[in-house]
Amino acid sequence: MDSEKIADQLLEIYGLLFEKFGDQHWWPAKTQFEVIVGAVLTQFISWSNVVKAIDNLKKSNLLDAGKLYECDIEIIKELIKPAGFFNRKAVILKSVVAFVVEEFEGNLDKMFKTPLGVLREMLLKVRGIGPETADSILLYAGYKKIFVVDAYTVRIFSRLGFIKNDEKYHDVQAFFMKHLPEEVDLYNQFHALIVKLGSDCCSGKKPKCASCVLKSRCNETGSHNEC
DNA sequence: GCCCAGGGGGCTC
DNA sequence: GAGCCCCATGGG
Numbered sequence: 001m002d003s004e005k006i007a008d009q010l011l012e013i014y015g016l017l018f019e020k021f022g023d024q025h026w027w028p029a030k031t032q033f034e035v036i037v038g039a040v041l042t043q044f045i046s047w048s049n050v051v052k053a054i055d056n057l058k059k060s061n062l063l064d065a066g067k068l069y070e071c072d073i074e075i076i077k078e079l080i081k082p083a084g085f086f087n088r089k090a091v092i093l094k095s096v097v098a099f100v101v102e103e104f105e106g107n108l109d110k111m112f113k114t115p116l117g118v119l120r121e122m123l124l125k126v127r128g129i130g131p132e133t134a135d136s137i138l139l140y141a142g143y144k145k146i147f148v149v150d151a152y153t154v155r156i157f158s159r160l161g162f163i164k165n166d167e168k169y170h171d172v173q174a175f176f177m178k179h180l181p182e183e184v185d186l187y188n189q190f191h192a193l194i195v196k197l198g199s200d201c202c203s204g205k206k207p208k209c210a211s212c213v214l215k216s217r218c219n220e221t222g223s224h225n226e227c
Numbered sequence: 228g229c230c231c232a233g234g235g236g237g238c239t240c
Numbered sequence: 241g242a243g244c245c246c247c248a249t250g251g252g
Contacts (some may be wrong), residue, residue: 008250039233046232049250088235130235150233195233230252239244 002133007179013160013214014186017193021200024192027140029054031106033065035106036100039133040092041083045200052082065106090154092128097098099126112142122144131169139191143184147176147190152198 028047029035034054041050057063057081077090103122104111111119116138123134131149136143149172158165163172173193180186197214 042232043234044232044247045234045249046251049232052250082249084232085234085247087250088247117229132234136233148233152233191233198239199233232249232251235247237244237246240242 001181006225010162010176010179014190014193014216017197018134018189019213021193021196024189024196026188026192029140031063032112032141034063036095036096036108036137037063039078039140040096041089041126041131043085043089043128050083050114053080056082061222064185065097065108067102068093069106088128092126094130095127099123108141112144116144116146119144131173135173139184139187145182145184145187147173147180149173149176149196150191150195151207152202153191153194155202156194156198156214 023039027035027038029038037057038047038050038054041053041184050168054063057068057076060075060079062068062079068076071213073090073094073225076093077086080086080089083089099122100106100108100111104114114122119142120134120138123129123137124131129137135146136147138146139148149169153176154165154167157172158167163175167175176190180190
């Protein structure tokens with residue numbers, strides 16, 4: 001399939017998803033720092049679990065890089081318990097705020113003025129920050145032109161025949177960034193819609209692929225147990 | 228009671 | 241470098 005055709009198809013799918021689900025208003029956070037905290041806390045956890053943890057941090061007036069940097073880790077653990085894996089995530093949060101405070105004096109404007117590639121590499125060196133979390137921070141907190149890939153992206157687009165199901169993160173990301181217009185808003189909305197589609201149609205005990213907006217495009221025959 | 232959720236790291240081979 | 245296992249809570 002030629003490149004132009006792939007681009008058209010991706011935009012067509014984007015259009016279908018937007019028509020079906022509408023504006024997702026991602027990231028559901030009020031500040032850039034809240035996006036960063038949310039990106040860490042949502043690792044392998046549904047967003048509904050994260051909301052409580054962020055709320056606890058807000059109530060304790062700790063949703064701030066400097067304050068979290070100073071805060072005792074045991075207090076952080078207690079507050080973020082609802083988001084699961086709290087022992088590990090508290091350590092990750094500490095690592096991230098240490099990075100922001102020690103490298104950029106806690107100033108996110110300064111942090112996001114760092115060239116994209118350089119900042120991405122720096123984030124990936126922070127303990128607990130992998131490609132998806134780094135890219136979520138760059139796109140949703142920093143408004144950087146970087147496409148976020150997650151498990152749903154691979155699952156859905158491999159089923160649709162665009163990529164292989166064992167494709168590496170960077171290859172999937174490169175695929176989307178090659179074929180989509182280079183627009184932050186499009187990257188933002190497309191990833192959010194993919195997650196919406198994935199969590200609505202392609203997970204849980206009773207997959208609801210009959211209602212999946214992309215069923216007609218899916219190249220799987222027979223049972224649609226995994227879209 | 229059981230399964231799954233908006234990942235990532237460490238270990239083993 | 242691929243394949244496992246672990247992390248832990250909460251909603252359906």
